[in-house]
Amino acid sequence: MITYEKLSTKTTVDTKKITNFIWYVSILLFSSNFFGLSEFLLYLFIFVGLFHAYINKSRFRISKELLVVFLFTISYTIISSHYANNLQASFILYFVYPFSAYFIGSLVVNFNNFKLYTNTIICLSLGLFFHGILNVYFYVKNGNHFLEVRVIRDYWEGFDLAATLQGSYFTLIISLLLLSVTKIIDNKIIKTIIIISIFFSIISSFYIGNRTLIMICIIVFFTNIILFSKEIKLGYKSVIKFLILLCSIIFFVYFIIEFDIFSIKTIVESTNLYSRINEISIIDDPRINIYTEFARQFYKYPFGGKEMILSLAYAHNMWLDIYHVAGFVPFILLIILNIMIVKNVIFIYKSSKINTQIKILAITTLMSLSLNFMVEPIMEGIPFLFSIFMLINGMNKKIKDVIKEKENESIMDR
Template sequence: MVFTKKKIWFSGVALFIFVYSLNFMGYSDYFPLLLLPLLGILLIRSKLSKWFLTTQAILLAFLICYSLMALYYGYSSYFAILGRIIYPSMFMLIGYYVASVDTPKNLKSFSILIIMITGSTLYGMLSLIKTINLYGSYENVMSALGGRLIEDLWGNSYISATVLNSSVSLGLSLLGLLFIKNNNLDSNKKMLKLAILAIFLASIYTSATLGNRTGIVIVIVSFCTVFSLNLNFNVKDMLRIITFIISFYILKLLFFNLNIFGVKTYWENSFISSRFENSEVYHDPRYDAWRTIISNFNENLFGGRKIDLDVNFAHNLWLDVFYDAGIIPLILLVIFTITSLISLFKLLKLELPNIYKGLVIGLYTAFFLTFAVEPILQGFTVYFTFFCFLIGIIQRKLISTTTRDC
């Protein structure tokens, strides 16, 4: 095998993405600093499109404006502000670079997204397993710690279930890929599908154990959006759908209704089952927080958390930005959001393998559903950084693949 400069660079980037997504040794806040020299090289050598530069400018304007307001109100430290400004923009550029050295079959960018999802999923699952091994069960964890907390994989500090749920949400979006034909992407189709299945199962185990109701929504909605890529049905496709539906109901009858292997008993005694039964969806504290902020919008135009909420955050990316920093960062974030959606719609029109489009649209679904219900920039900025990395890949894909740089 001949190792060219591009292969060496790509391998290094892939390793970095995995280490960063795994939060290796708890140093994810510091690893990107090692890439600052690389950032300068990429800026010099990469041919950046106007669309990318425009999106990057909007992102930077939002991050700077939001960070300065958060610093003014004392919501963040200087180091956190620095990372919040630099890292998302840096990862967007790295994503752009990854797509610029992609293979004609799009294997490199597809692989590195799977690597990112794998690292993030492993971090969540292994942190959960470590904590359960220490306490015996997740119920014991909640009883001992007084809430839905998990001991970090790499240390003795505790992280919220919200962070763990966000960490595995990307893996939950992969179910639909198992039903898409893998054409023109990878010759080893069986190994790819097995890897995707393993990541999904690890994610669903973690999410269910933590009682994550949003995770169930991500699985269902992402599956539907990914499967919608195969809307040009023929008889064979229709038979596959009918077979899947019939198989699902047969398995439900055997394993749940008839309680084979104790599946029904396990579900009824599980934490996530109790969360569905003991909570009223329309009276979720998050929804109350949304209504309160929207109905008192004018009281918080310059941020500062002027509106009294029953919870610490609004649990919504856009409303939390407004709650913290006011209307100007919110407008910039909305523009960036619209730009990212336009990029997605443009990508879906390209001649790319359906499994590639399925991965992207599934990730978008996971990102936006999690953005809608969690305080991302207040609790898990890494997640927003992952999103910017994906945006960078997409925006490079929008350029003709006949032109390659770096």
């Protein structure tokens, strides 16, 4: 006999499953900017996030971090729009997007649905990848890779995007490489989709000549190996086996390329990435000179306005670009916010109440996006990616708060 309590519980579980599914769909649409419906998808994302929080009875509190997010986004919006004279566009891009993303992120997670955190990051990664691969498809279809054109047209909205910025769409998905080849992600279908997406992301970097993506992939992958080995406490035998396997793979790849098996070497040498590596070394990259130019001039222009004389249009560093555009106020606020964000991730990593999957994901996403922000003009080029960053950090803050709350409850019960 089915009692009222059982029926009520089943209905609640089904409602939450449906709500989670709607949330994942909205995240996929939002992160892929589906059909270029950016503002509609933003409002849909906010509505679904609030609805999800209501159904799951998520609690909200105003925190110091939320206030810093508000102060940073509003100050950058006001100052940058003052110089550019475009308050309406700046308000949407630099305030509504990142602030609402952080706010919704801090609502949707609770102690009983930490799995939502993992699935949300996977959806964000796949959504960004889908948008990015469409851009590359459009680029290759027009034959621009043969012409070594360094500008890519956005598939949805038609604006031009620098090839280096295009790689930013693949940053999150390539950071999932280790998770996809281990048991951290146990769903075989999801693992297969992620591996295929990573494969095409790396292939795309060869077409568009994006060195940054390859470097981020390598750095994050080996960092993840160290963290993962420490988390699961691998013995020295397992470490030796892994190193032997890794060396075997490296030797195998080298052998194939060196002897041009299946014309792999010929194909690689015909790509934009190979040409770019041979054309200019990383040490000679003009973006490195920006740091010395910035250091000589930053104290002269504390209020921004793009008054500095730089050899490139942008500083190619999110923090320096923010200073260049809007001055020291949002710059300092962003540094304070970054310190808070790092402290949240450190707390998550050290917590014994959080599983390895979430720990690795928290560090991976922070590292990969931060590395990307260090070499690209994100706020000027793809400000939407900063909003994705804020959504993830909003979830990180909520996880930290929930764990702290549970720890305090345990102390009170003693």
